[in-house]
Amino acid sequence: MPAVRTTPLLVLLLSTLAAPVALAQARQPSPTPATPLVNPLARTIRVEGTGEVKVAPDEAFIDLAMETLAPTAKAAAEENARKMDKVIAALVQAGIPRKEIETRNYTVFPEFEPQPRPEATPKLKGYRVSNMVEVHVRELARVGPLLDTALGAGANRVDSVRFGLSKPEVVKGDALRDAVERARQSAQVLATSLGVRLGPVLDASTVTEPPRPFAVAARFEMAGAADVTTPIQPQEQTVTATVTLVFAIEGQGR
Structure with missing residues (x-):
């Protein structure tokens, strides 16, 4: 019995008929979006509460700088490096670990003599080098004495003294709990005033603002005598x- 041969025309016809079926299988309907947590038609009370916690700082950051001018x-x-090394050595000798002293900024720029007339050619006065370091202090009672130590060793600029919290997450939790309690109290007052019962919490969101040590100012006064601490x-x-x-x-209104 002769073998049955499938002609190329028949194969092409079968492939053409199968293509729409495969395409229909590939185009499955997209799943239905998840139902939102809060039904927009549900009867709800939305409230906002703000909690605040004040706490004494437990760490400080001192920004010291050394500026030098040379031709x-x-x-x-070179002069700046020599003088700054002396300042850092004095701080380390005073008990500050070397790892707690970090360079924050280092600049070198030309400095010109004041121009007698706007059209006059600027005359180079020299080059100014500024080296600023940040000193991390974990004992606040030592901030004043350390300033005196650095200035006594030759530091000629104090840019800022900033305070902060070593573990801000603990205080954040206290502020958040206070905010939740205030919001819950507001919701209860609203529910009582409306004559309804307060149901469960359907949604919650929060924003926590950490302390901003850079915005905290310290009163900095230079001591008048050598034996007086700043x-x-x-x-x-x-x-x-x-x-x-x-x-x-929950419940019906009056």
């Missing part, structure tokens, strides 16, 4: 948290 950039840099008075840190709660409403 050449090389001479200014007074430093840190300010309290304020941490705030805001929560938004959505409660379900």
Whole structure:
């Protein structure tokens, strides 16, 4: 019995008929989007609460700088390095670990003599080198004495004294709990005023604002005598948290 041969025309016809079926299988309907947590038609009460916690700082950051001026950039840099090494050595000898002293900024730029007339050619005065370091202090009572130590060793600029919290997450939690309690109290007042019962929480969101140590100022006054310590008075840190709660409403109005 002769073998049955499938002609190329028949194969092409079968492939053409199968293509729409495969395409229909590939184009499955997209799944239905997940139902939102809060039904927009549900009867709800939305409230906002803000909590605030004030706490004394437990760490400080001192920005010290050494500026030098010399006829050449090389001479200014060398002089600056020698003087800054002396300042850092004094701080380390005073008990600050070397790892707690970090370079924050280093600049070299030309400095010109004041121009007698606007059209006059600027005359180079020399090169100024500025080296700023940040000193991390974990004992606030030592901030004043350390400033005196650095200035006594030759530091000629104090840019800032900033205070902060070593473990801000603990204070953030306290502020958040306070915010939730305030929001819940507001929701209960609203429910009572409306004559309804407060149901469960359907949604919650929060924003926590950490303390901003860069915005905290310290009163910095140079001591008048060599045996008087520079007074430093840190300010309290304020941490705030805001929560938004959505409660379900149970029961009927009056």
